[in-house]
Amino acid sequence: MTVLQQLEVGETLVDIQLEPVSRLALIKYAGASGDYNPIHTIDEEAKATGLPGVIAHGMWTMGNLSKLFTSYYEEGFIETFSIRFKGMVFLHDVIRLQATLAEKSPQALRFQVRAVNQRGEDVIAGDVMYSLYE
């Protein structure tokens, strides 16, 4: 039995708490992803659209969330990864990543995944269907 197959429904993978969101982290993500929408890096541009300041790329948070699963690469892979963007992430926010096993079969595991801010609010939430190798 692999680590993931031993998980029971309702159990969680080890949470990850991210460092407080920094402007440099968002600049790095802009460069790495090619998403240069200035509301993620330049305060004046964010304010011009009515935001209090820059917000993280939704895909930065979703990208971070996938790392809960990275170390299990010999056991299976993410087959579907489905996310709703529910709240904005601002500079200095502290985001915690969580995955809870919702269903299991011999072939696949379905996890409910979310990223939660320091106020306990979901900023993104969704599902991961994790396909298991034989």
Place this chain on the structure above:
Amino acid sequence: MFQSFIGARSDKVKNRVERGAVKKFAAAIGDLHPIYIDEETGRKSRYKQNIAPPTFSRVFDYGTIDGLNLPAKGLIHGEQTYTFKRPLLVEEEVYCYTEITDYYEKSGKNGKMGFLVLHNTGEDRNGEFLFKAKQVVIITETVRKEISV
């Protein structure tokens, strides 16, 4: 109007899962795991190669749809769903295209909002499915007026 774009798709664009781009992307999401960046770990793995993080596919070029001009600012990313056949391998070629699969409008407290549904697809050189990324983009009333749709 975006309705007229439903069904429109770009021409396929050849991309490569570049090793340097994977490392930069893994660093940007705080996930510099050896399976993404260490060649030895990749060789010894079941994939015989390094792999890319699941959301890496957003760096690819998907081509453009003729006549479609989305504003650079003011769009809201509502939903994102990836479906994979398997992880992408470092250095493999991926053929990518984008298509508009739906557009609809809903009235909400901030006026009428538009919902544009895009699918970004990646295939191997034989045209076999590798992944699909569905994206729902919300276009607010303010932006809709600016671009007069």
